[in-house]
Amino acid sequence: MQYRRFGRTELQMPVFSCGGMRYQYKWQDVPQSSIPADNQDNVKATIHRAVACGINHIETARGYGTSEIQLGEILPEFPREQLIVQTKVGPTEDPQEFRKTLEQSLSNLKLDYVDLLGIHGINTPQLLDYSIRPGGCLDVVKEFQAQGRVRFVGFSTHGPTEVIRQAIETKRFDYVNLHWYYINQVNWPAIEAATQQDMGVFIISPSNKGGNLYSPPEKLVELCDPLSPIVFNNLFCLQHPQVHTLSIGASRPTDFDEHLKTLSLLEKADELLPPIIERLEKAAIARFGEDWVRSWHIGLPKPEETPNSINIHQILWLRNLAIAYDMVDYAKMRYNLLGNGNHWFPGEKAEAIHTVDFSQCLARSPHADKIPGLLADAHQLLAGESVKRLSQQ
Numbered sequence: 001m002q003y004r005r006f007g008r009t010e011l012q013m014p015v016f017s018c019g020g021m022r023y024q025y026k027w028q029d030v031p032q033s034s035i036p037a038d039n040q041d042n043v044k045a046t047i048h049r050a051v052a053c054g055i056n057h058i059e060t061a062r063g064y065g066t067s068e069i070q071l072g073e074i075l076p077e078f079p080r081e082q083l084i085v086q087t088k089v090g091p092t093e094d095p096q097e098f099r100k101t102l103e104q105s106l107s108n109l110k111l112d113y114v115d116l117l118g119i120h121g122i123n124t125p126q127l128l129d130y131s132i133r134p135g136g137c138l139d140v141v142k143e144f145q146a147q148g149r150v151r152f153v154g155f156s157t158h159g160p161t162e163v164i165r166q167a168i169e170t171k172r173f174d175y176v177n178l179h180w181y182y183i184n185q186v187n188w189p190a191i192e193a194a195t196q197q198d199m200g201v202f203i204i205s206p207s208n209k210g211g212n213l214y215s216p217p218e219k220l221v222e223l224c225d226p227l228s229p230i231v232f233n234n235l236f237c238l239q240h241p242q243v244h245t246l247s248i249g250a251s252r253p254t255d256f257d258e259h260l261k262t263l264s265l266l267e268k269a270d271e272l273l274p275p276i277i278e279r280l281e282k283a284a285i286a287r288f289g290e291d292w293v294r295s296w297h298i299g300l301p302k303p304e305e306t307p308n309s310i311n312i313h314q315i316l317w318l319r320n321l322a323i324a325y326d327m328v329d330y331a332k333m334r335y336n337l338l339g340n341g342n343h344w345f346p347g348e349k350a351e352a353i354h355t356v357d358f359s360q361c362l363a364r365s366p367h368a369d370k371i372p373g374l375l376a377d378a379h380q381l382l383a384g385e386s387v388k389r390l391s392q393q
Contacts, residue, residue: 001054002263004244006200009152009174011084011115013057015238016259017202018050019247020060020067027065032073035066042252043070049253051078053260057245061088061120062101068108076110085111088120088156091130091137098137106149117141117150118177122167123159123343131155132170154200158344160302164190168197175200180243181210182236182280183321195242203246206233207259212333217326223279227265232276234262239269284324292367296320299364303347307356311338311347312375319378328381335382349383350375
């Protein structure tokens with residue numbers, strides 16, 4: 001395993017982290033006694049495999065159902081100093097509610113302290129305000145820090161780059177968990193801002209949210225050859241020293257195997273990546289033309305600035321992936337979250353757009369004339385049964 005300094009925390013962070021949202025028994029809390037033995041045994045085997053590989057950062061959240069209580073039966077078996085443990089708690093308007101939830105997390109984990117506590121899901125200005133205002137959630141965390149029960153505080157986010165940067169620029173967080181990978185690089189300015197503040201940078205779900213790379217389409221496999229899409233994406237992220245760790249949302253012990261192939265290739269990233277990136281770019285240009293590939297995102301409105309709150313940016317992005325790389329299954333899954341994802345995945349699908357006047361909201365787009373037709377095409381290509389976030393299932 002390779003390790004990187006996790007910003008000003010000074011923790012030596014493995015370049016892969018063991019994420020805790022895919023091996024748990026249920027997304028809802030249930031008593032430990034009702035968790036089947038085979039499921040608990042699988043979680044235990046997964047954690048032991050991670051630690052054996054040098055992946056000693058174990059990451060979970062109060063919102064991950066039974067993940068915390070299942071880990072509470074396993075983590076105390078290890079020497080405490082051997083592990084870096086992170087959990088996350090969502091911000092609330094009432095700081096006492098946040099306090100109660102944080103107490104529950106520590107109780108579930110059966111640990112005297114966590115190394116990293118993330119304010120979970122600072123996706124909107126309001127949730128940032130709940131966190132940073134006097135007497136808010138961060139002040140509660142300070143009390144836990146003073147008691148030695150939390151070492152460092154950060155935040156996780158699925159929000160827009162501007163909100164992420166606002167949170168970073170408060171200078172009150174030690175690290176950030178955010179999305180950034182080959183197919184979605186919009187948050188690079190936030191990573192640069194975090195680096196300027198000497199914050200740790202944790203990449204959320206690069207193999208799942210980053211393209212469902214555990215089951216990639218054949219076209220993507222061919223374009224990434226001689227690497228697998230997972231290894232390509234890992235190398236793409238880790239070639240940047242500003243990135244410290246990538247989350248592996250393991251559901252079983254063998255889920256680490258493909259990722260571990262990345263380690264011996266890191267020194268060759270400058271040689272291996274350029275031809276693959278060139279093929280990926282050429283494939284997109286062959287389907288859409290260079291003008292669209294370079295400029296499709298310019299001048300697009302936010303969902304709240306769009307009639308019917310249609311998330312134009314996300315829809316066009318998903319259509320691009322589906323057509324250029326045959327990532328139809330991934331695009332369908334993400335598209336049909338629209339309307340159900342609240343602040344985690346905001347905006348609506350492109351339904352009944354023949355009644356919508358886009359002229360004002362697309363006034364700054366160089367492709368304003370053709371975008372309504374492309375939205376209709378995307379809806380026809382991707383619409384299906386409504387999808388809920390995992391935590392709602």
